[in-house]
Amino acid sequence: MRAARDIYEGVYIAPYRSAIHREYLRQRDLFLLLGFSDLLGVPNPIAFYTLELYPELLEQFHEWHLRMGMEQPPEGGFRCC
């Protein structure tokens, strides 16, 4: 019974789960890009009004560059580590 559940889990749930996770991270990164486009040199008219979001997004940025395989944050952006 337990083996059957593991097979079900592996065949049906796992791909679905990883797809959701990928999409979740993708949309999170897009939010980071929209909110902090000025770090990439793309003007952001509301940058001045979103300063209070920095602490939250700095954490997210840190998580992003690790996930992208960069041990150190890219030049010119946040210096989170």
Place this chain on the structure above:
Amino acid sequence: MLLNAEFLNRFVVFFGGKGGVGKTTMASAAALRSADAGQRTLLVSTDPAHSTSDILETELGSEPTPIAEKFWAMEIDPEREADLYIQGVKDRIGESTAPRLLAEVERQIDIARASPGAEEAALFERFTRLFEDAESEFDRIIFDTAPTGQTLRLLSLPELMSAWIGGLIGQRKKVNTLGRMWRNVAGSAAGDDLSGKDPVLEALEERRERFGRARRTLTDSARASFVFVVTAERLPIWETEKAVGSLTKYGIPVGAVVVNRVLPPETGGEFLESRRQQEADYLKRIDRAFGPFPICHVPLMEKDVVGVDALRRLALSYLGATERR
């Protein structure tokens, strides 16, 4: 040519126009007239050259200073506003930020302070707060604005910002929905708990709400009007024509056009006669261009307009006699 001062009967009145046409003088006279008519009136200047202090012969600061009965004035310094705003943000985030991140967050905020647009944004922030806070203390706020281009940009901000922030909110909601789905399938392995309130989303929605309120005030012709000051010369007319077009596009109601420094008929001499002929052409052009709005002529004065008494005389000449209400 006198103008009934109906356009002054709004909660917010802006005076704008090309630099040097006499905005500050006209706005000050209108504010004094409004106060004399029994309305608690606040005159707000954003001119860094402190010309309002000069005209009213009173040192003004960033808080309302009493000038005459029911008449207060203040000068907003964009640089100082930006510094205050930055300090406020730092104070607010100080408690909630992990200590190891704090130095970096503050560094980023200082970079934002130095970016172009920071002062404009701080100024706009102060404007919107004035709309909201001043309503209980004042019946009318008269803004003596910066030269045309800057002002137009400032007034277009609510629309631009609302659109941009709307996009961010939409994206944030999408992230939160996916985050919840991810938690449902992954359980405790998902890490962050997203079930509570999202402070980022809340901050963004509060911003959008404020932009929305500012925009509703600015575009309500029963609550706001924009008065243009021009002189009968080529460039001021041309610039004002363009500005009227822009304001119409943003839905901000134009209340009146004031033509300043019109040559009085009693002046003579060959030189002035030829100036007067040229002026007549420009006055015709002003009538054609701004015909749909009330137009008001203010004569060129013998002396500079300085002090409350001189402003009262000027107000009489361009707004007519006071009617107490």
